[in-house]
Amino acid sequence: MQAILEISDLKVQVEEAGKAILQGVNLTVRPGELHAIMGPNGAGKSTLGYTLAGRDGYEVLAGDITLDGSSLLDMDADARARAGVFLAFQYPVELPGVNVANFLRTAMNAHRTARGEPELDVLAFLKLCRAEMAKLAMPEDFLSRSVNTGFSGGEKKRFEILQMALLQPTLAILDETDSGLDIDALRIVAAGVNALRTPERGWVVITHYQRLLDYLQPTHVHILANPDGMGGRIVRSGGPELAAQLEAEGYEKLGVA
Amino acid sequence: MPAEADTLQTLDELGHTYKYGFVTDVATDMAPVGLTADTIRFLSAKKDEPQWLLDWRLKAFAVWQGMTPPTWQKPNIPPIDYQALSYYAAPKGMGNGPTSLDEIDPEIRRTYEKLGIPLKEQEILAGVTGGAPADSGRRVAVDAVFDSVSVATTFRAELAKAGVIFCPISEAIREHPELVQRYLGRVVPVADNYYAAMNSAVFSDGSFVYVPKGVRCPMELSTYFRINARNTGQFERTLILADEGSHVSYLEGCTAPQRDENQLHAAVVELVAMAGATIKYSTVQNWYPGDADGKGGIYNFVTKRGLCRGAKSKISWTQVETGSAITWKYPSCILEGDDSVGEFYSVALTRHKQAADTGTKMIHRGKRTRSIIIAKGISADAGDNTYRGLVDISPAATGSRNYTQCDSLLIGNRCGAHTIPYIKVHNASSTVEHEATTSKISDDQLFYCAQRGLPEQDAVAMIVNGFAKEVLQQLPMEFAVEAQKLLGISLEGSVG
Ligand SMILES: Nc1ncnc2c1ncn2[C@@H]1O[C@H](COP(=O)(O)OP(=O)(O)OP(=O)(O)O)[C@@H](O)[C@H]1O
Ligand SMILES: [Mg+2]
Numbered sequence: 001m002q003a004i005l006e007i008s009d010l011k012v013q014v015e016e017a018g019k020a021i022l023q024g025v026n027l028t029v030r031p032g033e034l035h036a037i038m039g040p041n042g043a044g045k046s047t048l049g050y051t052l053a054g055r056d057g058y059e060v061l062a063g064d065i066t067l068d069g070s071s072l073l074d075m076d077a078d079a080r081a082r083a084g085v086f087l088a089f090q091y092p093v094e095l096p097g098v099n100v101a102n103f104l105r106t107a108m109n110a111h112r113t114a115r116g117e118p119e120l121d122v123l124a125f126l127k128l129c130r131a132e133m134a135k136l137a138m139p140e141d142f143l144s145r146s147v148n149t150g151f152s153g154g155e156k157k158r159f160e161i162l163q164m165a166l167l168q169p170t171l172a173i174l175d176e177t178d179s180g181l182d183i184d185a186l187r188i189v190a191a192g193v194n195a196l197r198t199p200e201r202g203w204v205v206i207t208h209y210q211r212l213l214d215y216l217q218p219t220h221v222h223i224l225a226n227p228d229g230m231g232g233r234i235v236r237s238g239g240p241e242l243a244a245q246l247e248a249e250g251y252e253k254l255g256v257a
Numbered sequence: 258m259p260a261e262a263d264t265l266q267t268l269d270e271l272g273h274t275y276k277y278g279f280v281t282d283v284a285t286d287m288a289p290v291g292l293t294a295d296t297i298r299f300l301s302a303k304k305d306e307p308q309w310l311l312d313w314r315l316k317a318f319a320v321w322q323g324m325t326p327p328t329w330q331k332p333n334i335p336p337i338d339y340q341a342l343s344y345y346a347a348p349k350g351m352g353n354g355p356t357s358l359d360e361i362d363p364e365i366r367r368t369y370e371k372l373g374i375p376l377k378e379q380e381i382l383a384g385v386t387g388g389a390p391a392d393s394g395r396r397v398a399v400d401a402v403f404d405s406v407s408v409a410t411t412f413r414a415e416l417a418k419a420g421v422i423f424c425p426i427s428e429a430i431r432e433h434p435e436l437v438q439r440y441l442g443r444v445v446p447v448a449d450n451y452y453a454a455m456n457s458a459v460f461s462d463g464s465f466v467y468v469p470k471g472v473r474c475p476m477e478l479s480t481y482f483r484i485n486a487r488n489t490g491q492f493e494r495t496l497i498l499a500d501e502g503s504h505v506s507y508l509e510g511c512t513a514p515q516r517d518e519n520q521l522h523a524a525v526v527e528l529v530a531m532a533g534a535t536i537k538y539s540t541v542q543n544w545y546p547g548d549a550d551g552k553g554g555i556y557n558f559v560t561k562r563g564l565c566r567g568a569k570s571k572i573s574w575t576q577v578e579t580g581s582a583i584t585w586k587y588p589s590c591i592l593e594g595d596d597s598v599g600e601f602y603s604v605a606l607t608r609h610k611q612a613a614d615t616g617t618k619m620i621h622r623g624k625r626t627r628s629i630i631i632a633k634g635i636s637a638d639a640g641d642n643t644y645r646g647l648v649d650i651s652p653a654a655t656g657s658r659n660y661t662q663c664d665s666l667l668i669g670n671r672c673g674a675h676t677i678p679y680i681k682v683h684n685a686s687s688t689v690e691h692e693a694t695t696s697k698i699s700d701d702q703l704f705y706c707a708q709r710g711l712p713e714q715d716a717v718a719m720i721v722n723g724f725a726k727e728v729l730q731q732l733p734m735e736f737a738v739e740a741q742k743l744l745g746i747s748l749e750g751s752v753g
Contacts, residue, residue: 053704053708054707055704056700056704057700076707077704077707077708078706078707078708078710078711078712078713078716081707081708081709081710082710086708087708089705089708092705093699093701093702093704093705094702095702095705095706095719095720095723096696096723096724097722097723097724097725097726097727098719098720098722098723099723099726102719103709103719106711106715106719107709107710107711110709110710110711110712110715111710114710146723147723163709167709167710
């Protein structure tokens with residue numbers, strides 16, 4: 001089966017940091033698989049997410065990233081997004097004055113245009129959007145607010161999942177979507193993610209806690225760490241039991257800190 | 258950084274972003290270059306003006322000769338050779354305006370079509386950016402001013418039925434001399450400033466509006482200013498009178514050909530609102546801004562002022578300023594009537610080497626007068642944006658209030674933004690609030706939008722429109738859509 005995401009021997013330098021942050025990451029995500037990435041603070045997990053999404057300043061020194069078999073490296077961030085890569089941000093960004101409904105519809109239409117589909121009119125968009133908002137228990141007045149401006153931490157994370165539900169990516173990368181959520185919100189967001197678990201879609205879920213994974217039941221668990229300061233890489237891989245072991249013992253005891 | 262190289266390359270291709278830079282090939286009557294009392298007699302005669310107006314112009318000319326150009330503004334205004342300009346340019350045969358819409362030169366009609374302004378009376382509205390007309394079902398009357406003359410005014414008969422006069426000011430001088438004579442120079446005195454004095458001496462055409470007592474003007478009124486001829490300036494003069502309890506919304510748009518030399522637009526606009534009247538005046542200014550090196554572009558030196566003469570009257574200025582090499586403009590309100598209201602909503606965008614020094618004066622004279630100022634400056638490339646505003650509350654204007662908010666948005670790190678508020682409060686029962694912010698479009702914001710699939714231009718346009726939202730939503734709805742597009746287009750290639 002063709003992999004959705006194939007990361008091979010990826011070395012990444014962050015321009016502002018002036019040094020290698022990832023040093024030889026390998027990861028294969030096949031359709032339907034959900035890969036959890038855990039690891040100590042500062043190991044390079046968000047850097048991996050940004051690099052996959054094509055952020056400027058995250059320079060690939062070596063290795064390759066392919067989506068559905070084709071390399072992403074020459075594509076700009078917006079083209080990667082339209083090709084099906086979605087990143088739920090650890091820290092979603094405020095866009096003052098930019099109306100949520102307008103933002104969502106513009107994003108959806110950018111994707112539709114890229115696929116050669118006609119743009120959604122306002123009514124069709126609102127119908128789709130309201131249905132997804134209801135699943136995430138988001139109130140109607142959300143649509144008239146400004147993107148992420150004045151949102152609580154939990155509202156920001158829910159809004160990321162709403163965008164994912166509307167954009168229907170091939171590859172979904174969630175960066176600490178569980179942090180900042182209260183217990184009920186965590187359940188709602190996890191249910192939102194599970195509703196999008198199709199046999200075709202691939203997942204990379206960055207998290208520090210097993211709680212989220214209890215809901216999501218990952219197929220694979222990896223630990224990304226930077227034990228020698230040379231750069232982050234995947235130091236352990238396993239099934240869900242690895243997350244349980246990590247939660248019980250911590251990074252130090254596992255010998256990866 | 259590769260991103261920066263992209264920016265430079267995109268900037269190189271930028272000749273294309275100003276979409277109205279074409280020239281109309283039409284035979285033109287021009288006054289000989291130079292400015293003397295004889296020039297003024299010549300153009301007054303061309304317009305068949307009464308003696309009182311010629312005398313008024315000549316007096317203004319004498320006043321202007323004794324004045325020097327202002328130097329207090331932030332942009333440096335290079336010396337202008339006033340003797341090298343021609344002060345009258347009109348398409349041949351159009352000297353006194355057309356008698357009917359059918360008589361317009363087809364070349365000129367095509368020009369306005371290209372600009373998105375159909376000179377016919379139909380149920381559609383075209384905007385000022387040449388985009389697809391919004392099919393709103395609402396109608397807009399248009400006065401089209403081409404160089405020094407008005408070439409067409411639509412919907413006059415229908416407006417006349419409501420008692421509304423909407424015509425070129427040169428016609429109003431002939432047909433309604435009592436109104437013009439009473440109010441011309443009443444709000445902006447001849448000696449107000451250098452450019453206003455000059456305008457008073459040589460003004461060409463502009464619009465005249467009178468809305469009678471208690472009448473709500475049945476449609477939007479608009480004037481579309483086009484500079485076409487080379488070596489000339491445009492000296493617009495507009496006078497809007499709203500009688501007691503009336504209501505009018507007026508919009509102006511402006512474009513000009515792309516040329517290497519600078520051209521001058523020195524306008525005077527006067528508004529008078531009687532008791533209970535409301536005037537809403539909106540501008541979408543898209544004069545040729547000059548190229549990336551700062552070559553060419555319009556000098557937009559404009560005096561706009563409204564007098565809230567009666568109690569509970571209201572004047573609201575909304576401006577979207579994206580064009581011109583230098584903008585020098587302070588649409589103001591004199592709040593004479595008790596409980597009168599003045600508003601100023603502004604978006605000024607400067608890029609390349611454009612400079613804007615713009616703002617407002619809110620002069621509170623009546624009791625319990627209120628004013629609100631929302632000014633948004635957007636600067637990119639080496640653009641320089643200054644907000645300059647005065648709030649002046651006199652001893653008699655007790656219980657008055659002002660709220661001012663000035664926000665600057667910077668794109669890149671070569672541009673400039675400055676906020677210069679002057680506040681004078683002469684009584685203890687009035688309050689003035691002033692807030693100012695400066696922000697940048699961040700890489701985080703651009704990446705967030707890109708991650709949702711938005712190309713960079715669309716992301717910038719979206720962020721900028723979000724920034725300007727409070728002002729754009731003051732525009733009549735159809736024009737708000739056009740203005741949003743214009744802000745996006747004007748910033749094409751400003752980030753890479
Ligand atoms: N723009 C930057 N400038 C300087 N250093 C950076 C930058 N981006 C990342 N780094 C550094 O790279 C390393 C990895 O950061 P990253 O955010 O990827 O870690 P993380 O694994 O996501 O951590 P956390 O669990 O705390 O979210 C850190 O040492 C961080 O300081
Ligand atoms: Mg992180």
